[in-house]
Every structure is written in structure tokens, then in C-alpha cells.
Amino acid sequence: MRRLWLSLILLAAVLGATIASSLYLSALTGTLTDLLIEAQSQVQQENWEAAADLTQEALQQWQARELYLYSTLRHADTDQVYTCFREVQGFLRTREAQEYAASNARLIARLELVASMEQLSLQNLL
Secondary structure, eight states: OHHHHHHHHHHHHHHHHHHHHHHHHHHHHHHHHHHHHHHHHHHHTTOHHHHHHHHHHHHHHHHHTHHHHHHHSOHHHHHHHHHHHHHHHHHHHHTOHHHHHHHHHHHHHHHHHHHHHTSOOHHHHO
């Protein structure tokens, strides 16, 4: 009987950690997405320096959590996000508004996909 209770407690702990990780990742990607949307609005106002600063802040927040992200997510997904950040920064440096907008939209979509892949849903279980 003790084994059953120990197994149930362990299963509940794993489920709790999974849900906590999913919520944390959703909050993180939401914060990054908000920064990138604000950067996009700065570009529309031709305030390229502010957009670059906001994008850099988002990248720094992503990099500050690299150990967690590489431990819990697929490396290919985290690498794609990092690559998208670099692409966006390149278009900010060259001040190519249309290319920047497309690249920034791709980065936001990638962040949203990373978060959705970790959600507890029937789609992700199948």
C-alpha cells in the first residue's frame, strides 16, 4: 500500500511540475511577445533605437533563462527562437521596415508556438 501512495505522490509531483513549467513558459513568452509588439510600434513611428533596445531586452530575458529553456524544451525550438532574434536584430540595424516586420512577426509566432507546444492539451498528448 505504501508503494501505491508513493507512486501517486510522485505522479502528482510530476504533473504539478509540468503544469508549473507550462505556466512559467507562457508567462515568459507573453512578456517577450509584448516587448516585440512594442518594438514593432516603435518602428512604425520610425524610432529605430527604441525598437532595438526593446528587442535587445527581450533577447536578454530569453538568454537569462537559457539553462531552463534548453533543459525543458527541444534544442531545435530554442535554437530557432535565437536565430529569429538575430534575424530581427539584423533588420533593425539595416532599418529595413518591411523585412523587419515580417521577421518580427515570425519571431512572435515562434515564441507563441513554443509556449503552445508545452500546454497541457489533447492535441499535445496525441
